[in-house]
Amino acid sequence: xxxxxxxxxxIDYVMHVDAIQFGATNRSTSEIYKIGGKxxxxxxxxxxxxxxxxxxxxxxxFSGNFIDSELKKxxxxxxxxxxxxxxxxxxxxxxxxxxxxxxxxxxxxxEDAIEALWQQIRNLPDDAFVVLSGSLAKGVPExxxxxxxxxxxxxxxxxxxxxxxxxxxxxxxxxxxLIKPNREELEAFYNSEFADDQALIAAGxxxxxxxxxHVIISLGGKGSMLICEQGIYRATVPKGxxxxxxxxxxxxxxxxxxxxxxxxxxxxxxxxAAAAGSATAYSRDLATKDAxxxxxxxxxxxxx
Amino acid sequence: xxxxxxxxxxIDYVMHVDAIQFGATNRSTSEIYKIGGKxxxxxxxxxxxxxxxxxxxxxxxFSGNFIDSELKKxxxxxxxxxxxxxxxxxxxxxxxxxxxxxxxxxxxxxEDAIEALWQQIRNLPDDAFVVLSGSLAKGVPExxxxxxxxxxxxxxxxxxxxxxxxxxxxxxxxxxxLIKPNREELEAFYNSEFADDQALIAAGxxxxxxxxxHVIISLGGKGSMLICEQGIYRATVPKGxxxxxxxxxxxxxxxxxxxxxxxxxxxxxxxxAAAAGSATAYSRDLATKDAxxxxxxxxxxxxx
Numbered sequence: 001x002x003x004x005x006x007x008x009x010x011i012d013y014v015m016h017v018d019a020i021q022f023g024a025t026n027r028s029t030s031e032i033y034k035i036g037g038k039x040x041x042x043x044x045x046x047x048x049x050x051x052x053x054x055x056x057x058x059x060x061x062f063s064g065n066f067i068d069s070e071l072k073k074x075x076x077x078x079x080x081x082x083x084x085x086x087x088x089x090x091x092x093x094x095x096x097x098x099x100x101x102x103x104x105x106x107x108x109x110x111e112d113a114i115e116a117l118w119q120q121i122r123n124l125p126d127d128a129f130v131v132l133s134g135s136l137a138k139g140v141p142e143x144x145x146x147x148x149x150x151x152x153x154x155x156x157x158x159x160x161x162x163x164x165x166x167x168x169x170x171x172x173x174x175x176x177x178l179i180k181p182n183r184e185e186l187e188a189f190y191n192s193e194f195a196d197d198q199a200l201i202a203a204g205x206x207x208x209x210x211x212x213x214h215v216i217i218s219l220g221g222k223g224s225m226l227i228c229e230q231g232i233y234r235a236t237v238p239k240g241x242x243x244x245x246x247x248x249x250x251x252x253x254x255x256x257x258x259x260x261x262x263x264x265x266x267x268x269x270x271x272x273a274a275a276a277g278s279a280t281a282y283s284r285d286l287a288t289k290d291a292x293x294x295x296x297x298x299x300x301x302x303x304x
Numbered sequence: 305x306x307x308x309x310x311x312x313x314x315i316d317y318v319m320h321v322d323a324i325q326f327g328a329t330n331r332s333t334s335e336i337y338k339i340g341g342k343x344x345x346x347x348x349x350x351x352x353x354x355x356x357x358x359x360x361x362x363x364x365x366f367s368g369n370f371i372d373s374e375l376k377k378x379x380x381x382x383x384x385x386x387x388x389x390x391x392x393x394x395x396x397x398x399x400x401x402x403x404x405x406x407x408x409x410x411x412x413x414x415e416d417a418i419e420a421l422w423q424q425i426r427n428l429p430d431d432a433f434v435v436l437s438g439s440l441a442k443g444v445p446e447x448x449x450x451x452x453x454x455x456x457x458x459x460x461x462x463x464x465x466x467x468x469x470x471x472x473x474x475x476x477x478x479x480x481x482l483i484k485p486n487r488e489e490l491e492a493f494y495n496s497e498f499a500d501d502q503a504l505i506a507a508g509x510x511x512x513x514x515x516x517x518h519v520i521i522s523l524g525g526k527g528s529m530l531i532c533e534q535g536i537y538r539a540t541v542p543k544g545x546x547x548x549x550x551x552x553x554x555x556x557x558x559x560x561x562x563x564x565x566x567x568x569x570x571x572x573x574x575x576x577a578a579a580a581g582s583a584t585a586y587s588r589d590l591a592t593k594d595a596x597x598x599x600x601x602x603x604x605x606x607x608x
Contacts, residue, residue: 024405
């Protein structure tokens with residue numbers, strides 16, 4: 001089974017305001033509460049592909065209870081979050097002509113909750129496949145992804161990591177099945193700007209040589225690249241109109257993990273990654289199975 | 305027993321942001337969740353004065369559950385809210401050098417919940433004392449305060465109403481024990497600016513003549529006035545430093561209701577109102593019993 005971990009989930013509280021005035025009292029015309037968190041998004045897309053998976057991480061307080069109850073609506077997600085007392089962060093998204101975000105810093109995760117998460121990880125079955133996604137809540141040791149990956153490697157459990165933290169290079173050395181940096185993240189990791197695709201590919205090849213089995217570099221509207229044992233591939237973006245790119249990267253992870261764990265080739269898994277990413281970007285919500293299956297036939301993959 | 309009704313409660317989500325940038329992603333350095341709603345504030349101050357009371361109104365969804373569980377921490381509050389499915393509104397308070405508020409509009413209250421509230425009101429015991437405070441959630445009929453007051457009058461149950469809505473003049477005619485407009489509200493009701501205290505007093509006297517048993521006009525840092533059968537009184541503001549005036553008006557209601565329902569004279573009840581208002585304004589939280597008792601001796605009340 002696939003296990004996703006979201007160590008810093010959120011509620012995205014979307015408020016529509018006509019014209020905000022600073023230093024004054026404004027009124028929102030309508031509000032939406034969306035559950036957020038990269039691993040949770042992966043779980044939802046896997047659910048949409050009818051792949052059973054278990055979601056864990058930390059949820060706290062009344063806002064955590066909301067995420068908990070929303071997750072229970074998904075038929076294929078087993079909800080296994082560790083609960084804490086203080087609220088999971090609520091991020092504000094103020095929509096007017098421009099969008100202003102204010103992300104909450106959230107409460108610190110207590111040590112016993114971190115230990116409970118480790119207990120879950122130690123109890124993973126041998127055939128587990130693990131997805132670690134997103135930032136870390138306060139109180140969680142910076143090294144936790146490295147520590148978990150080291151443990152998973154020691155048990156020969158496959159894992160995927162998607163984080164913008166500076167530890168990606170160390171994680172690559174631990175042999176993840178997939179890492180998926182975008183251009184900006186890769187540039188930050190290597191502390192240099194890539195002049196052209198060749199420089200990007202060189203950076204991806206380095207991560208692959210370091211140990212990452214598959215490296216997907218996502219390039220937004222310019223498609224994506226896969227670097228792996230079988231070669232270097234580039235996927236085009238299928239036709240469609242960008243609606244909301246939130247969760248597109250998480251959907252790529254889900255698409256790849258879907259293909260990989262049911263035994264597809266790396267290139268076919270990459271096709272599902274690209275299709276799921278676009279399916280999410282072209283809709284208000286996360287990718288559906290139908291959208292993914294429609295878009296995947298419209299994607300061209302060429303070996304470079 | 306005292307029954308408070310809050311028909312549009314909220315969570316105030318206070319976010320501290322160093323320097324907000326519009327159209328960008330900002331991070332809050334710390335967050336606090338406070339339960340809000342005028343009737344709830346009255347209940348909390350009554351609780352602090354060790355007066356048992358029952359709090360009702362509408363609470364919904366995960367945010368309503370939070371208010372519900374917070375209210376359960378107060379020993380003297382019986383929690384009797386009607387629950388609905390969609391979330392109670394969350395109001396955002398962004399604190400930096402200036403404070404910007406964005407109030408949620410909240411979900412509409414369904415008809416069966418309104419009927420459940422009426423059922424509670426119809427079941428009130430003869431010795432009930434009712435406090436109706438604050439704005440109305442979406443879906444609640446504009447006339448509900450008038451309708452409830454008419455019903456309470458028919459049953460000879462005492463009531464206090466604190467609302468900025470245009471119905472105050474109609475409510476005055478139904479004989480409330482207390483109404484507590486501030487200067488701005490009075491000016492809005494009468495659609496005119498009051499040049500001096502005499503004009504304010506004239507307006508208060510009119511409300512009293514219309515039927516309101518006691519009219520308190522709150523004037524912020526300039527104290528307050530009481531107009532009632534016994535005469536016209538003015539209370540000074542006790543010494544202290546303004547910390548946060550949120551809930552000060554609700555605390556005045558609680559202070560007056562406290563005195564009135566245990567049999568104090570109107571003037572002594574007014575003293576408690578003034579003391580509770582200042583006690584809240586001079587602290588980060590709502591008035592405590594100790595603060596009220598300390599400040600009340602420092603208030604001068606003169607008959608005009």
